[in-house]
Each structure stands twice: as structure tokens, then as C-alpha cells.
Amino acid sequence: MIYLDNSATSFPKPEEVYLFMDHFYRSKGVNPGRSGFDAAIATEEMVASTRKMLTQLFNGTNSNRLTFSYNATDSLNLILNGLLEKDDHVVTTMLEHNSVLRPLYHLALNKTIEVTYVPFDQRGYVHPDDINKAIRKKTKLVVMNHSSNVIGTIQPVAEIGKICREKNVLLVLDASQSAGISPIDIQAMCIDVLIFTGHKCLMGPTGIGGSYVADHVTIRQTRFGGTGVRSAQKTHLEEYPYRLESGTPNILGIAGLNAGIRWINNQGINVLHAREMKLWNKLRMGLQQIEGVTTYCAEDPEDKNAVLSFTISGFNNPVDIGTMLDVDHNIACRIGYQCAPYVHELIGTGKTNGTIRFSIGPFNTEDHIDKAIEAVADIASLKN
Amino acid sequence: MEIDGRTFEVDGDGFLANPGLWDHDIAELFARYDGIGPMNDKHWAVLEVIRRNWEEKGMAPMIRTVCQETGLRLRDIYELFPLGPARGACRVAGLPKPDGCV
Numbered sequence: 001m002i003y004l005d006n007s008a009t010s011f012p013k014p015e016e017v018y019l020f021m022d023h024f025y026r027s028k029g030v031n032p033g034r035s036g037f038d039a040a041i042a043t044e045e046m047v048a049s050t051r052k053m054l055t056q057l058f059n060g061t062n063s064n065r066l067t068f069s070y071n072a073t074d075s076l077n078l079i080l081n082g083l084l085e086k087d088d089h090v091v092t093t094m095l096e097h098n099s100v101l102r103p104l105y106h107l108a109l110n111k112t113i114e115v116t117y118v119p120f121d122q123r124g125y126v127h128p129d130d131i132n133k134a135i136r137k138k139t140k141l142v143v144m145n146h147s148s149n150v151i152g153t154i155q156p157v158a159e160i161g162k163i164c165r166e167k168n169v170l171l172v173l174d175a176s177q178s179a180g181i182s183p184i185d186i187q188a189m190c191i192d193v194l195i196f197t198g199h200k201c202l203m204g205p206t207g208i209g210g211s212y213v214a215d216h217v218t219i220r221q222t223r224f225g226g227t228g229v230r231s232a233q234k235t236h237l238e239e240y241p242y243r244l245e246s247g248t249p250n251i252l253g254i255a256g257l258n259a260g261i262r263w264i265n266n267q268g269i270n271v272l273h274a275r276e277m278k279l280w281n282k283l284r285m286g287l288q289q290i291e292g293v294t295t296y297c298a299e300d301p302e303d304k305n306a307v308l309s310f311t312i313s314g315f316n317n318p319v320d321i322g323t324m325l326d327v328d329h330n331i332a333c334r335i336g337y338q339c340a341p342y343v344h345e346l347i348g349t350g351k352t353n354g355t356i357r358f359s360i361g362p363f364n365t366e367d368h369i370d371k372a373i374e375a376v377a378d379i380a381s382l383k384n
Numbered sequence: 385m386e387i388d389g390r391t392f393e394v395d396g397d398g399f400l401a402n403p404g405l406w407d408h409d410i411a412e413l414f415a416r417y418d419g420i421g422p423m424n425d426k427h428w429a430v431l432e433v434i435r436r437n438w439e440e441k442g443m444a445p446m447i448r449t450v451c452q453e454t455g456l457r458l459r460d461i462y463e464l465f466p467l468g469p470a471r472g473a474c475r476v477a478g479l480p481k482p483d484g485c486v
Contacts, residue, residue: 320462320468323447323458323468324458324459324462327447327448327451327457327458328451328457328458328459378459379459382459382462382463
């Protein structure tokens, strides 16, 4: 199988990830922070070191503020429900994934909040000035993604963060598609809350994600339970990381994430990104030469991650193309709206069932890209 | 739905309401109505796999199964049935509109 669905989840993982998960879970896979025996302490140390590595990767200042959850959607729900109150106004963008859109929609449906959706330009970028204009007196926060899961554009977060800081509005950044492949600097970018998932560019397994909450931000608790610490206390602990974590953590997931981050650090984020973008550029140029193929927001490789959306004229539904890529060419990709319906409204694929999306990962090769281009040309020739 | 003077009860998507009524004449009529054809051995091979799966398992076959059993690429099936295996071939084969398989 040629796997070009790395935006959904990276596959395969580095061998080091599989090996460390297996080894750690077999030898020390016990409940951390609950007991004083050696394996429990070793597990607690592994969890703490993973917090530190992630905090360092994002240039945070306090690793206790790095908390784990099931995935980015889980953390977004925790953060948005823990920050927003009645009559708050929220600014978001039309680039967002349903992991942002749906929690906001449900809060708006309950008439708790009001939401403004800022559009992106023809190249796929949100203008900081448009965010600035959308901010009102009652705006509590701006929530947006760092990199689009449909068109791969990396947003000007540092400029937007500066505006938010000046206006005393929080910036919640969804880094699901960028953490591990694009540099993130919480301090320089003025990010108040960073959301990440472990199973994409961070190379961990599914079922692990989290957030980093800056020291000056308070998240209202919405989950309560065991922490392994001060068990006689009736209320849930207020200090981080316990504040946002309850119950036994996903040790296997954190172990995989630990190994994934070490692998990324050894490779170098910039090296990985440059390699993927070289393949992206080859893919982009190849697809754009095929009659009937339209690519979206893919004019150049600047400020992008290796995600490419396209359609082929003559086909009413990208499902047909995705199925042919799978059955005839053994190529795995994502078709449809990719959980980001507003993106498709703006790029013009909202009424034609979305796009076909190829997303490149660290284990893709030039040969994979050549075969993907050949496959698309073969399919396009049916109708063009 | 009326084709060549014959009336067929169909569902909202134009698929035969009673798959048990299907025969080769109906397939020819539906194919002609959909602009498919003239029907050749490859068309019939696809329809045979779909009908056999329906009669044995009560459902449309997986697309891979159709390709494996006919020796055709999916691209070829789209050439034979431009609406594809589900909306094209299954309709001509007299099946209800498939949900997820073909």
C-alpha cells in the first residue's frame, strides 16, 4: 500500500516507536503516581519526561502545564468548555476542523456564546487584520488551527498572537496538523493554549493528545476523579497537571509519544519538513500537468505542510476516484470534506462532495509520488 | 418508471423495487435507459458477479470482489458502467441501491 493519508494519522510509525511501546509496556506498564515501587516510579518518570520533551518542543516554560488527553478533539472540548462563559464572543476561522467547529456550534446553539468565522484568502491564508477586525469588546478568545488539514497552509500565528495579546484576548491554537513538523514557539507566537494530538506528526499512537496552558490562563475544571495524589481530599486538585487530568493515564500512548518525539528530535523538524515539501512540490507539479485536475491553494510550497487537495473534472463524486486509487492502484488517501466543511465552501468544492486529499509523511518516497501521479493521470483519462 | 412500454416499480433512487423480478431483458432495458452499452461479455461478467453475490448473501459484493472475479480493473468497470459499480452496475443488475459495499 502507498499510504498518502498522513493527515489522518501518520503511518507507519518509526520502528523506534513500536519497539519502545512494546518494551516499556511489557517491563514497566504500571499505574504511575499511585505507588512507590520501582516500576511505578519509572512509569511516572517516563510520563514526566514526555511532558518535559513536549514543553521543550513547543518552547513552553512549565512542564506541569502540559497535560494529556485522548486526542486534540478531547482537549479542545476541555479547553473551550473550561474557558467560555455565557455571553462570550469567540473568533475562529473558516479553515477549522470539526474538532473546533462543533464544540463552538454546540455552545452557540445553547446561546452561551457568539461566534465569528473569519474567511481565508484565495491562497488559503487568514489575514491577521481580519482577525483584528473581528475582535469585539466581549471577545474572550481566538481559536484557530496552525495548519489546515485540507490545504496545508500554515497560518501567520505570530502576528495573530501579537494582536490577541495587545487586545487582551486569548489565543487557542489547534496544532493537530503541525505539532512535530512545523516549529511552534508558545512564547514568541503569544500562544495562550496549545492543543496537540500525538498520532500525526508527533509519530505517537492513536489515543493520546493534550494541551499546554500558559501560566496566566485558568481553565475551569469540567472533569473530576482520581489523581493518585491527596486521595482524602473531596474535591479535584486545582494545580496542574492534575487539574486537567483525571483517572489512569494512557501509559502506552504516552510511551509511544515519548519515542516519537525522540525520533523527531533526532531527525530534526526542519529536515523532516523540507523532505516532505520536496515530495509535495513534485506531487503538485505532476498533478497540475494532468488534464482535468484542479489543485486547491497549491500555487507554491511557501508556508505549507505537505497536504494537497485536488479534484478531477468529469467525476461527480471524489468517492469514485478514491475507490479507484485504492482498488486499482493500492493508494490510500482521504476523500470528501475531511471534517472541515467551511474550507470546501470557500474553495468551491462544497457542493461537489469535497476533494481528494494526498497527505505526505516521513516514510513516503519519490517512487510513491511518481506512482500517485501516474494513478491520477490514469483515472483522469477516463473523463478527460 | 416506464421503459419501452414496460412499467417498473423503483425506489427513490431509481433502483428496481423488487430485485426478484430481474432478468436479462430488464438489464438490457435499464442499461439502454442509462446510456450504457451495447452490452458485451464484460458487462455481463460484472452483472453475474453482482447477482450471484446478491442471491447467495443478500447484499452487493465488495468492489474488490467484483474486480477479482471478473479480472477487470475498477477503471474498466467505470468504462463499462460510467456511473460506477454502485450507481451504475448495481442498478442494471436490479439490486437495491447499495450502502457501502459496491
